[in-house]
Amino acid sequence: MKLKRFLLRYYPPGIILEYEKGGCLRTKSIDLLDLTPETSPDELLAEIQQSEPLVTESRADQVKQLIVRLQQKQGQQDHHRFCFFKELKAHILPLTNVAFDKSGSRFITGSYDRTCRVWDTASGSELHTLEGHRNVVYAIGFNNPYGDKIATGSFDKTAKLWCAETGKCFHTFRGHTAEIVCLAFNPQSTLVATGSMDASAKLWDVETGDEVATLTGHTAEVLSLCFNTVGNQLVTGSFDHTVSIWDVASGRRVHTLIGHSGEISNVHFNWDCSLIVTGSMDKTCKLWEAVSGECVATLTGHKEEVLDVCFDLSGQLVASASADGTARVFSVNTHQCLVTLEGHDGEISKVSPIMTFSCACY
Structure with missing residues (x-):
């Protein structure tokens, strides 16, 4: 394996290694989700070198510089002002x-x-x-x-x-x-x-266009689905009030998550693939362990259906959007609502995290 360059990911903090193996260009991620401005760059570098053979001693100073850049970015206070930019009409x-x-x-x-x-x-x-x-x-x-x-x-x-x-x-x-x-x-x-209203999900090969697998087991429409960040699991949410976790390689259902009393509006893995969040028409969100399929917590507070839900990219927060016209932000650790975002006159149908990258070539 030959390291070609580093890609710096500001949020969630991490370093992407671009390397060559067998004549093919590949990437792997060093996730630094617990990085803070107070983290010791030298200690963190030592941990990275222990677990990642591509970060050799000759690359150590470069990686340390990237860690410091990430810490500097975390210390910056961004005060964005948003204004109307452009209206596009073509459809x-x-x-x-x-x-x-x-x-x-x-x-x-x-x-x-x-x-x-x-x-x-x-x-x-x-x-x-x-x-x-x-x-x-x-x-x-x-x-x-x-x-x-x-x-x-x-x-x-x-x-x-x-x-x-x-x-x-x-x-x-x-x-x-x-x-x-x-x-x-x-x-x-x-x-x-x-995912389809026919109660199934299907996997398709990008190169050939062939169907790889049909995932059956839901008894109503499949309205949402999401791969984990590794790509070895897929989660599906259905109007049958359940969520399924599938093994991608075999097409086998690993777990069925049962607990919601209404249709599932959205499902997501967190960044390290340890948790799944679900939003439902029963006005709640739930956190589930991805490995065991056990429910960790039920996040409550919305007065109407939860129409969308997502993790922030560090996996420490959950945001939800509801037909009650509010969005809420919950702590993954305490399961408490940290803030309620109010001001919309109608239902809020979407929430989304933001990911930012920078390219650092060496």
């Missing part, structure tokens, strides 16, 4: 979803007009129109962190894989018998998972 019918690539330089929109459009964020110019679906384009996503492919899922019961650079359609995934309402790439960008 002739309402939007269904929006998704950014990793850098934020491009984003995509899905619409009831049966198309997905690719946009340049800075200029607001339309780069491509992805046409071919015969019904609403509902689920969309980039294959982050690469950003060179786009997947779309439609009410026409198909999903499609597109080239993000040219707009060319690589594959059409056929096999679901009802509308596709959620999708996700695995972290390695080798698989696409789709």
